[in-house]
Amino acid sequence: MGKDPGVSNRQHEALGMQDQKLLPPKLPDRLIKWFVKEELQEEILGDLHEYHTELLNLAPLKRRFFYWFHMFNFLRPFAIKNLGRAHRINNYGMFKNYFVTSLRFIKREKAFSLMNIFGLALGIGCALVIYKIVDHETSFDKHHRNFQSIHRVVSEFEQDGGNIYFAGQPHAMATGLRSDFGVTAAMSYYDKDGLITIEDGSGTQKRFQEKAGIVFVEPQFLKLFDFDWVAGDVSSALSDQGKVILTTSSVEKYYGLKSDDAHTAIGRSLILENAKTLYVSAVVEDLPSTSDFPFTAIFHYQDQDVANQYFYEGKSWQEYNSETNCFVLLENGVSSAELESQLEGYLMKYQPEDMASMMELKLQPLAELHSSETVTRNYRGATVSDNKLIALGIVGLFMIITACINFINLATAQAVKRSKEVGVRKSLGGNKTQLIIQFLTETFLITLIATLVGLLAAQLLASQIENIFGYEINLRLFAGVEMLKIVASIVLLVGLISGLYPAFILARMNPILAVKNSLNTRQTSGFLSLRRALVVFQFAISQILIIGILILNLQMDYFLTKDLGFNDDSIIVVKLPESDSLKLPILKNNLLSHPQIDKVSFSTTGPLASWKVNNPIYHPSIVEENPSGNLKNVDEDYLDLYELDLIAGENYKAGDPQDWVVVNRMLTKLIGFDDPSKALGERFKYGRSGREFTIMGVIEDFHAGSLKREMDYVILANLKWNIYQAGIKFNSNHTGFSEIKNLLENIESDWTATFPEHVFDFEFYDEQLASLYVTEQRVSEVFKIIVAIAIIIGCLGLYGLVSFMSNQKTKEIGIRKVMGASAISIWNIFSKEMVLLLIIAFMVAAPVAYFAMNSWLENYTYRIEITPMVFIISILTSLAIALLTISYKSIQASRANPVLSLRDE
C-alpha cells in the first residue's frame, strides 16, 4: 500500500506554479505529512485537496476554517503514525515469548534457579553492602562548602625510616598565621571527656560526661566549616567567651527540648567542668555521621582554660598536644604548595632554634583527614586509608565475579538439557542473535530477581555490619537516584557478564545434533575447559580469603594474648578527675578497706595506654637521635599491682624525693649501660625544661604502647601531678557476677564520696587494652562474614560443575556400573578432578595470599610469622568443603540405576 508519496509531491509543485491562490494552504498538508501514516498520506491528501476545490465558492476565511477542521479531524488512531513503534511492535510478541519461556524455565528447573538466584543474590548483597561502606568512608567531611580549600597544619619531622607527621599545633599558631599571612585560620581543641552540668530551677544538678567529645574553637572556625543552623548565626554564636553552641540532640539531652523547640534553648546555661557557667548562643543540627568532627557542644576557644591545664591563655608557641589542631582556608587561588613554601622556617620566629629546626609545617587537605596513613590522628580517633578501601572494594568485586562465575557454571551445565529447545528454535528459523537475546532475557530476569533478593540479603548483612562499625548503612532503594543507579548498573553488568557466555554457547549449538540430543563433550568440551578455569579462579578467591582470615585471626589472637610484660588481669581502671593530694590517700584507704580489693595504685595511665606523655631524654652518652621517653607518674604501689618485673635497684617509697625514678632496661641501655645494675644512681635530663631524674630502680622492658609499634623508653616517676587514674586490683577469688557487681558498687560509692561533682565511670583494664585493636577486630569480623558468603557461593558453583559432569557422564557411569564398578570408584571419578582443580587453585592462591598478608602484617611491629600450618589448614578446609559439596551429587550419580541411564537414547 505504501506507494511513493514523492511522486505526488512533485506533481504538487508542478501544479503550484499555475495559480497559487486556488491551491489549498500548505501548512495543513505539512501537518498531515507529519502525523499521518505514510501509506495513508496519498489518499487523504488527495481527498482533502479535492474537497478544497468544492470549497472554492466560499469566502476565504470560511474555506480555510473548513479545510483546517477536516484536516484536524484526521487526528484519529487509525491514521496517526506509530512514532517509531512500528518495529518494536513486531518484536513484542517475541519478547513476550522469551519472557514466558524464561519464567517457565525458572519454574521447571527449581533447584537450578534457586541456586542461581541464591548465589547471585549473596554476591550482589555483599557487594552492595561493601559499596555502601566504601561510599560512607569516602564521603567524610564533603558536606563542607570549603572541603577543597580547608587544610590542617601538621608538623613534619625528618626521620630515617620516612618522615613522621603530627597534627598537634601550639595554641598561638592560628593567631600567628592570621597576622603574618592574612589567611583565615582557626584553632580547635578537642576534649573527649568534657564534664557538663545542668542546673534546673529547683537546684538539682544533672551531670553529663561527654564521651562523644566537646570542642573549643576560635570564632573563625565557624567560617571555615559549615553547620546547619537551627537557631543563632555564624557571626554572633561565638563572638564572646561564655557562649556555647549545642547540637539538637544535646539540647534534647540537657534540657529535654525536642527539635521543634530547640531554639528555646538559647540563653539557657550549663556549667563546664564544675568551674564555668556558659550560655547557649546557638543550636545546630547534629553533625552528619560522615563528619570527622564528632562534637556535641562547641565552646569558645578561650573557655578551655578550665578543661585544659596546659592552655596558658592560648598564647603558647611551645605547648604541643595532639588534640589541638590548626585549620587554614586557602583563598584567592593560593595553592597549598605556595603557602607551604611561605611557611618554611616560620617557626623560627616564635620558637627557640633547637625546637623550631626539628620540624617543618605542612598543609594537609581536609580530604586526607579521614584517609591519611601518615597523620593518623583526627577527632574521630581513626583514619581509614584509601588502600584499605581499595582492598575492600576488590573483595566486593570478587564477590560479584564469583557469583557471576557461578552463574556461568550453572547455566552452561544446563546447556545440554536445553539443547532440544535450541534445536527446535533454530530449525524453525530462529537465528543466533534471537537465541542470544532469548538467553540474555532469561539471565536478566534471573539477575533482576537475584538483585531484589540481594537487596534483602544486603539488609540482613547491613544490620550485622552496622553493629560492628556503629554507623547506619542506608540501603533504601528509593532513597535517592544514586541507589537506583547502582542497582540498575548491577543488574546490567551482572546480567551481561554472566549471561553472555552461556548465551553464546547455547546459540552456537548445531541444531541437528541438538535435536538428536547427541550433544556430548565433543561439542561442549570447549567450554568445559573454560568452566574448569572459572572453577579454579573461584577456588583461588575463596582460598585467598580463607588464608587471609586465618592470618588475621592469628594476629588478633597474638595481640590479645601476647605477654606484655605486666599483668592486666583482674584490674579495674577508674578515672581520677583531680590529682588532689589530700583526697587521694583517703580514697585509697577507703578502697582498700573492702576485702575483695587487694591493691590500689594511682598513676598517669596503666603500663600500656593509647596516649602518653612524651618528651626528649638528654644524657651525654646517648648516640640515638632525639630519643623520647614515655613518662608515667605513678605511686609506690604501681610495680606491685601491675606485676612489673624489677631487675635492679628498688622501687621508690611514698615520701622519697620526687626526682627518684624507675626506668626500663631499654633506657639504661640508651644511656650506655649494658648491665642495668650499673645504671643505678645515674642521672639524666628529661623534657625541654631539663628536669633531672635519678635512676633508683630498673624494670624489665614491657609494652607501653600498642603492639603495632616499637617499645618505648619508660620512666616511672614519683611525681604528684598528671595523676589521671586509679588501678584497682581485685581478689581473683571473687569473680562471680554478683561479687563483681557488689565490688563495683563499693568502688562507685567511695569514688562518688570523694568526687561528688563528677560522673563515675570504670573499665576493666584487659578490655581497655583489647579496644586498642578495635579496627583489626572489626575488619576481622567483617571478613568472617564475607569469607562465609564466598565459601557458600563457591560451593554452589562446585555443585553446578558436578551436576554438569554427572549429566555428561550418565552413560559412562551406567556402563561402568554394568561392568561392575563400585559406588566408591564412581565417586572417585568426580572427586579426582575436583581435588586436582583445587590443588591448582591453591597453587595460585597461596603465593598471592602470602604476599598480601605479609604486607599487611608489616604494619605491625609485633606480629606473627606466617607458618605453613595456615596453608595446610586452608587447603584441608577447602578440600573438606569441596568433597562434601560434590558428594551429594556424585553419590546420587553412582547409585542411579544403569538400566534407566542406558535405555535413554
Next chain:
Amino acid sequence: MGKDHLGEFEELILLLIVLLKDEAYGLVIRHALKEHADRTVTIGAVHGTVNRLEKKGFIESNLGGASELRGGRRKRLFTITASGKKILEKTRDARVSLWGKIPELAIGNMKL
C-alpha cells in the same frame, strides 16, 4: 466490536460502496451519505470507517484515478468483497426477521 459485526454507520457506508460501484472513494462516499442518508460527517470519519471495514475484510481497495484536482494524487477506490456481501445479507435478514416478529400494533405505535 467483533470482526463479524457491522455497526450502523458501517452498514450504511458498505451499502453506499455497493451503490457507487467503481467510483467509491472517501469524498464521494461522504457526498453520497449526505444525499442518500442526510448525514453530514467529516472526511476523516469516512476514512476511519472504510479503513476499519477494510481491516475486517468487508471491502477491498486499489489506488487509481489521479486528477489535477487532487494534486495528481490517486484515489483509494473501494469495492465490496464476498464476505462484505454476506454480512450485508446477514444484517438485512436479521432485521427482516425481527420486523416480521413484531406484531402490527407495536409497529403502529413505533411509527408514532
